[in-house]
Amino acid sequence: MVNMLCLGIEGTAHTFGVGIVKSDGKILSNFSKTYVPEKGGIHPRDASQFHAANARAVLDEALTQANVELKDIDLVAFSQGPGLGPVLRTASTAARALAISLDVPIIGVNHCIAHIEIGRLTENTKDPVTLYVSGGNTQVIAFDTGKYRVFGETLDIPIGNCLDVFAREAGIPHPGGPKIERLAKEGKKYIPLPYVVKGMDLSFSGLMTEAVRMTRLKKDLRDVAFSLQETAFAALVEVTERALAHTEKKEVMLTGGVAANTRLREMLQVMAKGQGAKFFVPPMELCGDQGAMIGWTGILAYKSGSKQKMDETQARQRWRTDEVEVTWREK
């Protein structure tokens, strides 16, 4: 097939998305809907019900925007993991139903790797060290001999979760990230908070607890937000720098929902410059969770010979980045 059309389905956490991608790398459409809990954090069952209820509408909108019909689709890709079980099962069920009814191949994609691949596509990077930061994941990833290796990661909560929970506890309305960033810009005084880097790994739970405690002690919220960001981001950048020095790669990429933060971008930019590396951030609409990254990675895997049987498509909640055989890149 010269130019195949892949429909990618994303569903690992809040977002249900469908993207339609051509095998030459052109993204024809990328539409999604995001579940926002009425209060508190994400409830996996509620999220999956939201996804199921909206799946058809999202699919139709993606097809309309791409100006294609279902019969034009040559391949169905879906986020097989990692993520929340009920949510993953909704996405994989939708993918199986589509693939069977269209009689096209199906391929399960690793969500974390999809974030890297869509960035490599749009930013045209060759071989970056990637800092992937979101509400569900925090990893420093680099390719080495056939696999995406995790050089460092969080030992407890992801950075996005740290920021979300802090915002909620401090009474900052959803979405917390942008508001914390705005507050932090007005913060002046640094309040010492726990900085935890263990070898190449990170930990944010103690930092979050302490930052919340500072708000209860009636410290200026702007100073707490500033101190929280500075501490957490310094740790992220330090581990990324170590991975960069260790692998001797010349590119750094930032992706995931937290990539929206301009202070984090700035810090990585400064670090990369010091290490003689180039710095990349994909457009924000491709940093967050969406279907196009799943579709594109599905194409890469399929074209390099990956095939999947129907009974291999069950959700993989804990599917690790470094378990995936990356058949589409040279060892």
Next chain:
Amino acid sequence: MMLMKKGAEASLYLEPFENVLHTAGGGKVVIKERIPKEYRIKEIDEKLRLSRTSLETKLISDAKRAGVKTPAIYAVDLGKMRIVMEFIDGPQVKKVLKNPRFKDKKLCMLIGKYIARLHKAGIVHGDLTTSNMILTERGELYFVDFGLGEYNPSVEARGVDLHLLKRALQSVHFKIVDFVLREALRGYEEEFGAGARDVIKRAEDIEKRGRYVAKEDRIWH
């Protein structure tokens, strides 16, 4: 100062002894300087460089007390974030192991024994690569660079340490990793005594968690 190595966190300089310590004497010293990082605010930057410089100094001295050869510390400058220490002259063990005829069981066992001594003293090295081990002309083994070390007596931390050793061997010495690791673990067990198996078992578990690279586990046995 002559730059010897630029790491992610610190730079190493090689200097004549008398230039630094203003006394007559031969030999050279190594200056490890933790460089400021412009990406982070001054408050965090100084706190980190200060605490890490003093922690590393302590680790190097305590390791020596535990029977692991480490560079002598001549001076610590917490203003300039520098440690002035003995220059250990000799090839890195990395280079020694690359010799195709290498079969020095005793050296491999001693590596394991050193690690056991650190662990028994409550220290984990945190970066057990063969570049951080030096073999002097007199055949003495030195452990250097405790920059990622910490005081941590948990089985988990010790397991990670052993796992890091295996990973390091696999990445550079894949042909003799079985031999080197077997002997090193033998030395580790001998020196550590009761409880060594628990640590080795934990290292195996850590590997199986899939956090790290390899899938084979036969080398552990």
